[in-house]
Amino acid sequence: MDVVLILFLVFLWGGPIxxxxxxYRKMNEEERAELKVSLRNPLFCLEEGFRDIGFALMFSGMIVSIPIIQHTGASILFIGWFIGGLDLxxxxxxxxxxxxxxxxxAAGAYFLIWR
Structure with a gap:
């Protein structure tokens, strides 16, 4: 694998982390407590977590040319969008x-294009 692709993967996963x-380090104790409560909420994990993880997996799969990772990430991303719509x-x-x-x-178009 090319060094540029490896660097891009490191930035893709390492940047948000x-x-x-x-x-988190810049937050005061009250903000940290609010964040901990929201991270324990299953709806937050389903909505935000699915979108973020799905996005990263989809592009990681594209970069390393592994279709199963790409399609899994796209599926997770679209599920996160749908759950976000339910939350609204x-x-x-x-x-x-x-x-x-x-x-x-978007899910239908993606799977028609990549099928």
Missing amino acids: FRFINM LDKSVKQSVAVMSIAVI
């Missing part, structure tokens, strides 16, 4: 339907 650690249902039905529709259309 490094930023999160720096952000309490605030706005129109926005929720729009986000869920975009997630379904």
Whole structure:
């Protein structure tokens, strides 16, 4: 594998982790407690976690040319978008339907293109 690809993978996975650690160090105790509570919330993990992990896996699979990783990441990403649309249902039905529709259309387009 090319050195440039390895560096890109390191930045793809290491960049957000490094930023999160720096952000956490700069927080006061009250903000840290709020973050810990939100990280324990299953909906937060499903929504934000799926989108972030799915995005990173999809592009990692593209970089290393392993389709199963790429397709798994894309699936996780689209599931995270759909769950985000369900979470918006309490605030706005129109926005929720729009986000869920975009997630379904994007998933369909992705799998039609990469099939």
